[in-house]
Amino acid sequence: MEDFLFELYDLIQSAADGVLFGSTYALIGIGFTLIFGAMEKLNMSYAASSFAGAYTGLAVLSYFDAPFLVVLLSAVLSAGVVSYVVYLTCFRFIPVHNHLASLMASVGMLFFIDEVIIHATNASPLAFPALFDEVMIEIGPFGLRGDLIFIFAISMLSTVALLLLLFRTRLGFATRAVSQQGVAAQLCGIDIHRTNGITFIIAGMLGGVGGAMIGASVGMLSPLLTIPVTVKGLIVTVIGGLGNIPGAIVAGFLVGASENLFLFLRGVNERDMYVMLLLFVFLVFRPHGIFSRRSERD
């Protein structure tokens, strides 16, 4: 009985840690979903631009020995810039109806950004600072890591900021209008290019938080993270429902928790396999996302 309890505690602990870490996945998922919502296209380079921001933050840290907040801020701002560049190169000029070309172009940017990072860092992993990593909050048999709580808090704050921006500002209103009815929005005088560009910047900045927080919780940044985070971010987006922000948030927690549980149960080599399987299960039972109401064929 005792063994079982310990197992159970470990499982719950893994899940809890996973949920906290999952908040970063939620950010990446929200970013993918924001861009999809705005342009009905996938930006495959999103995680890469997020990490580019994180790396810039790291550069700021090593050259200026700046405090964490400045590092975070520079990560956010530079990720926004990179994201805007992606917008220009992959979405601004390619015809609106051509999904394939934008997809391929964003894959090209994914490779490009990844290569720049590899060249800049000589492909070696770099340590990323973590805050509050000494702290441990004990709740009964469970311990909540301070650094994870911090990351969770920052991620959630960013999400709230994003939601406020989307739903309480004119800019956000324009973004939502464009995503729902692009032509009508244009006819109402909304500049669709400017709005989409800004959507990319905002999503990029959110991603910068995500990238930095992933770095903070893993303790390091490495170009080897780019593809796995891209894939998991996409999985979060799809499970949450394309274009569905609350879905992405919940899915982020779900994927984070599952990932950690699988890690605990099956080890790091097999962990990701089960995350993929999780996606397939969702696709079979809920192809339109967790919160979808559409169960009949279109």
Add this chain to the structure above:
Amino acid sequence: MLNLEGLSKHFGGVKALDQLDIKIEKGEIFGLIGPNGSGKSTTVNLICGVYPATRGRIIFQNEETTNKPPHQQLRRGIARTFQNIRLFENLTVWQNLWVAQNSKEDVAKQNPMARWFGSSAAVREEIEKILEFSQLAEKSNEPAGSLAFGEQRRLELARAVVAKPKLLLLDEPAAGMNLEEVEELGERIRNLRDSGITILLVEHVMELVMEVTDRMAVLNFGQKIAEGTPTEIQNDPKVQEAYLGTSSETT
């Protein structure tokens, strides 16, 4: 030939179609009219199996076909045209007809290998005949997307007919046509009926409907408000109200 019993379709809270009862006899040309949004296209889509019905039954040739998938409906002998032409634009005229030969007879005539990979003289003859009938023979190798509007409409009709349907659903085939074209269309529809096809004509263009149909039904807000011969419908005050929005005085 076709019975719709209490057919209903709800999209969330919206009742696109509410308890529709219609009987179409073999060899009829049956019209379905109504203001925009009255449920005409929904009816066609339900019969074809594009949408699942919320309630009610569809009985075709004494067999219940409610909610069966679209490709099966075609095999049973129900073909349709689309309001906004849906040709395979990058396929040639010939290919558009070729891929549509999917009736039970077509499938039975050849073994699968021959049907998918071979080409028989009989098949070619059939397609050529229909091309002749539709005056599209010279354009046989052109991509369907490059055809003129009138030609596209003829191809759309030809494609529906090549599968030798027993019931043909025409969804606003006269949209965008001038009077001369509408008359030609009427001729063609009558010819099709004479060759043994029962026709359900959903239409807005009154000249065509009144001319060509034997009987018709009128929908408004998803419900049938009248049924009868064209003359009866023309004089029905409920129909006038639905279209004109007023009760009584019409000059």
Add this chain to the structure above:
Amino acid sequence: MDYYFGLSQTIGIHTLLGLSAYILMLTGQLSLAQVGFFAIGAYTSGILTTMFGYHIMPALLIGSLVAGFFAFLIGFPALRVKGLMLVVATIAFSQFVSLFFFNLDWRKTVNGVEVGPDSTQGFREIRYYAANGWDSGEVALFVWVIVVLVMAALWWLDRSRAGAVLRAVGEDELAAQSVGLNLTAVKVIAMTAGGVIAGLGGSLYAHSTTYVDHLTFSILLATFAIAYPILGGLSGVFGTLVAVIFIQGILVEGLRFLGDWRNLLFGLLIVLVMNLKPEGIIDARVAQLLKRTFLGGGKGGKHA
């Protein structure tokens, strides 16, 4: 000379990979799963030749069929998702396959040597060709005979009713259903065929490179698979071949002198091409032009 034989093998194998994605794109399914089937073919045939002494032909056949079988299984759930969701699902599938082989540990001692997939170490010693006295010229010929056969089959398919049906489904599913085409059957068959071709390519690949590991079957390769038909356009199989020659022959090899910088340039090049020619290098107009130039006059048969 060996170098050119090797290059031609690569081009041939990548053409098969591209064609497997091409046939799916005809039906409107953008699939990044092809690299997964490629991997299944590679490992299956490799295991058969190295661990069980199979002759290359049955190994190729079985490798392709096993890959096709899994493609068939994937075909059904793939129907439930469209467009970009399918892209994500297929990415996840390929990653899953890659991870599966990463964890696969199946060793056997043959003639005193330990062979077989060695999980993280990869699958080495796939030395069928060397062990049976094939030189690289013969291998290249072998690969290309197979590639030409597959291309011929697909070219012929394009002229048949089956080819038109595939394209009809890809163009307009609602219309296709309404003229009596069974979408499920068509799409699953296309997926299976794509899987067989990819498995064939993978089997050839494993034996040409003699070493495969999970890193080979990456998103990069999956992207190549769809890049070829996207670049080459969907008018016909030759487009894919030209795209492969262009990317593998000219870009990858020609830019080898750039060393490390080549990868940087590669991403930018994709971005550039997509902006300049979003419909592909060989779009419909270019295809017409080429046809007229090389085949003299639009004799146009009954095909698109």
